Amino acid sequence: MSPLAARLHAALPQTQCTRCGYPDCEAYATAMAAGEAAHNQCPPGGAEGVRRLASVLGVPELPLNSANGTEGPRTLAVIDEDWCIGCTLCVKACPTDAILGLNKHMHTVIEPYCTGCELCVPVCPVDCIALVDASGERTGWDAWSEADAQQALARYERRKVRVRREEDEHAQRLERKAEEKLADLPAHTHGAEGAEADRKRAIIEAALARARAQRQQPR
Known part of the structure; x- marks a missing residue:
């Protein structure tokens, strides 16, 4: 990463949700640094995230692009264990290895590691994964923290190595x-x-x- 891309990357919440239109936060940061992506494409960061990115880039703030999603509370994936068939598709989709389970065995979400990225939901063939509100009225960075972002990034990097x-x-x-x-x-x-x-x-x-x-x- 270039120095600018690294600073932009550090300003992102590291949920690795892909809602920005890129495969991960690093790819989005690299695209912003190259002038190929706008700084208002990260719904998990919300308005505060846009402000942080605008500050790094030295450009005016923009409204969050609704095409990428809306700012909302932090969510947590919950698996209905009675319906889970143990297909492991959610395990493969999770960017932070927050889902524990073996083939043909019940799966469960390790709550502290879930970023609410939602990537596990569409891959479940029996629709047994729901997203629940985990932050109440707090949204964007108010529902997230630097410690959360650093933990998510560390787990994502370890997963890539694995x-x-x-x-x-x-x-x-x-x-x-x-x-x-x-x-x-x-x-x-x-x-x-x-x-x-x-x-x-x-x-x-x-x-x-x-x-x-x-x-x-x-x-």
Whole structure:
């Protein structure tokens, strides 16, 4: 990040909700610093958030862009455990690893870690996640704190590291499997010969290339 983007990033609430139109708070900050995004696209920060960003940029304040959402109280995701089927889709969607649960087992929300980002709600196939008011009349930064933002950012960064590690481990497993098949192609292609053997070799080589490319992607 550029110095300006870093200052803008530090002024955001770090809910990682994507309502600004970007995949996370860092991407939004980078876009603002580059003049590619306005400073009124963060509903969780509300009017106070817009003021903070305007101050960093040295520009006039703007009303919150209603296309991105409205300022409201802090919300907390709550899972109806009687309806939860343990699909893990909400676990994968949560940017701060605030949902605990295993495949085909009941899930639950770890309340202090939930940012109210709402990303878990649309992915639930049985509609068992509700958002409840967690701050009453307090909205925007009045319902949030610097400590909350720092905790959310730290958990988000740890999650990114974990996800990258798991993706790399998965790619390594696929790479080893493809290499093993290429090393003994006849055994793994059930004695295929000629064009059929060439076709299967090409498939395995393509899978190997994809696995290697995935591990080499910059993150």
